Structure formats: structure tokens, C-alpha cells
Amino acid sequence: MDVVLRPINDRFFHEQVLPFLARAMGDATGALESLLETLGDVQARILCERMLATAVPGGLGSVDADPWSDLVDRLAFLPWKEGPTGWEVGTQHAGYADAWDEALHLSLMLEEPNYPYWDSKGAREVRDGFRFRPLADMGLASLLAGQWDPFPEFPPDRVFVTQGRGEYFPTERFAFADWAWRPARAVAHWQVNLPRKLERLIAREQERMKLPSLPEKDEVLGYWLGKLAQPPPLTVAFSGLGPRAASWIRELGALTTHIRQAAMAKQGLAALVTKGSTVRI
Known part of the structure; x- marks a missing residue:
């Protein structure tokens, strides 16, 4: 999916x-x-x-x-x-689509300081739990998992369903579904905080690898922040973490690009979990 x-x-x-x-x-x-x-x-x-x-x-x-x-x-x-x-x-702008598990993995790398992205089993357990009880303060990860903020006046899982997920608790002001959205003010806030969160992720990776420095740090950050058109061809960061790791830098750059573009256009963002092949649209 x-x-x-x-x-x-x-x-x-x-x-x-x-x-x-x-x-x-x-x-x-x-x-x-x-x-x-x-x-x-x-x-x-x-x-x-x-x-x-x-x-x-x-x-x-x-x-x-x-x-x-x-x-x-x-x-x-x-x-x-x-x-x-x-x-x-109006004119349809390019959106983003990818395997839900991969996108959730990348967004948790960005948003959750304690997410064990280097531990495939531990990371899987976090994602599986997050899918059925997304936390409300995890920014992009919360959106991709279907958590609603601000809290809606209706149960969103009754409006539109693709996977059958959803809960609606008015007393707790908590709701999630297979789809969700964020207003422009939230997207703008994410954009302001992106540099800090990306630098935090790079620092975690440097600590994980026990290196005095990451030689490609500035190039990776420049790509993620839209200052460079392409990431460095070979990186030490995230190396040795399995076959997916080589694409994490590029894929995280795709996600941050959509946040940046929406923020610049003063737009909100909507997310929908669906079924299908992994494509970029």
C-alpha cells in the first residue's frame, strides 16, 4: 500500500x-x-x-x-x-507517493529523536504501533499515519475509508483515519523547523557511526534543504543499514521538498493511504 x-x-x-x-x-x-x-x-x-x-x-x-x-x-x-x-x-501540482511503510519510516527518522532507524526489528515495531495509534506531536509522521490536527467536528473514518483504520474520541480530542490534512500554518511551522530536525538526524547518524565528522554533511543538508539539486553520489551516512538505506537521503529529500513547496505557496497538505505500486506523481 x-x-x-x-x-x-x-x-x-x-x-x-x-x-x-x-x-x-x-x-x-x-x-x-x-x-x-x-x-x-x-x-x-x-x-x-x-x-x-x-x-x-x-x-x-x-x-x-x-x-x-x-x-x-x-x-x-x-x-x-x-x-x-x-x-x-485549478492546476494540479506534482504530489508525492511512495510505499506507506517507507514514507512513515523516513518521517519518523525526521520527527522522532528516539526512533531506532538502524534497528530493523525495533523500527518495525515502532511503525506498526504508530499506524494504529499515531501520536499527535510528530509532525509529518503524524499526518502520514492519519492523525487529525486540528480535531475535526466529524469522525473522518466515516467519511472516507481505504484500509479500515480509524478512531474518533471527542473527549480526548483525538482522531485518525486513512486520510488526514494539515492547515497551511502547520506546514509553515514544519518548514521553519526543518533545518533543526535535519541537523539533529545527521548528528544522530554521526554518533551512531562513532565518527568525528561526516565528510558529506554539508552536501546532504544542502540537498535536503533545497540548496543543492542532487545529493552526493556516495555517502558514509546511513551506510551498512541494509539495501534501502542508500535511497534514504534521496527519498527524505523528496518529502522535505513537498513540505517546502507547500509552505512557500501557503498551502495545506493532505495525505491518503491507498493501495498500488510505488510511484512518484
Whole structure:
């Protein structure tokens, strides 16, 4: 299974998607009618009208499941902009997709100072636990695991499901699902803290290898921070940690690039766990 990470219009998600989903929990017809008034996108309008034609009073169970999934996928994971007739899908920017386990591994390397990335068994145990109870303060790793922050007014696992994961605890203000998002302000905060976290990871690797210095440290950091177009061809860092380790520098650079680009564009990020081959989109 893969995880997909895409930039989203922060204002559209706040003003349209979240209120629509919250209302649809108990009044799907009213939510669809209200949403329809704001949309200029032809495909989304067709999906709304298709559901309204067969809907009965009630919540999500009162509308057809297939067009509902198609509509939520379109609303939550495509870039929207305001047009002359309402909200419409804008130019699609490159997103990120990779094996979910690999992406979670890399994000925990970045976010969790005590993550044992050099110990394959120990790291696997951490990831397996994190998938079904993602911590709320692990930045990108929390997003990729489906944890919601800010806490939603609706159970997100009832809205959209791919793997069947999800919990919703209003008293604890904790929710996670197969999909999640982060507002632009959170992404901007991640970007500000990226240099510190990346330097911390390099320092951990230097300590693990018991080296007085890592000769390619500046080049690796420069690549991760977008200052260099390519990583160094051969590195001491992460060497000897198995066949995947050689690609960790490049793959972590791909993830940090998407954070940086979204932050610069003042966009939020949405993540979806799905099934499929490992591809970059």
C-alpha cells in the first residue's frame, strides 16, 4: 500500500470541505445542496446532483456510496481555486507517493529523536504501533499515519475509508483515519523547523557511526534543504543499514521538498493511504 501527499487550498478546505463534511454527518442532502451553490467545477456538480437525485433524508447512509467517495476524493485531494462561477479545480501540482511503510519510516527518522532507524526489528515495531495509534506531536509522521490536527467536528473514518483504520474520541480530542490534512500554518511551522530536525538526524547518524565528522554533511543538508539539486553520489551516512538505506537521503529529500513547496505557496497538505505500486506523481 502507498501513501499520497498532495498540496491543497487552505481556504477552500477550511471554508467549504470541513463544514460540508460536518453537516453531511446528519444532513447529507442539505450539505450537498449548500455545497452545490458554491461550486463551479462541472464534475463535482454532476456528482452532487447525482446523489441528490436518489438521496433520502438522513446522514451519510442516505446517499450512494460510490459518487460520495468520488466527490470527497475530488474535494479533499485536488487543488481548488475561486473562479467566475464558483470554486473550481485549478492546476494540479506534482504530489508525492511512495510505499506507506517507507514514507512513515523516513518521517519518523525526521520527527522522532528516539526512533531506532538502524534497528530493523525495533523500527518495525515502532511503525506498526504508530499506524494504529499515531501520536499527535510528530509532525509529518503524524499526518502520514492519519492523525487529525486540528480535531475535526466529524469522525473522518466515516467519511472516507481505504484500509479500515480509524478512531474518533471527542473527549480526548483525538482522531485518525486513512486520510488526514494539515492547515497551511502547520506546514509553515514544519518548514521553519526543518533545518533543526535535519541537523539533529545527521548528528544522530554521526554518533551512531562513532565518527568525528561526516565528510558529506554539508552536501546532504544542502540537498535536503533545497540548496543543492542532487545529493552526493556516495555517502558514509546511513551506510551498512541494509539495501534501502542508500535511497534514504534521496527519498527524505523528496518529502522535505513537498513540505517546502507547500509552505512557500501557503498551502495545506493532505495525505491518503491507498493501495498500488510505488510511484512518484
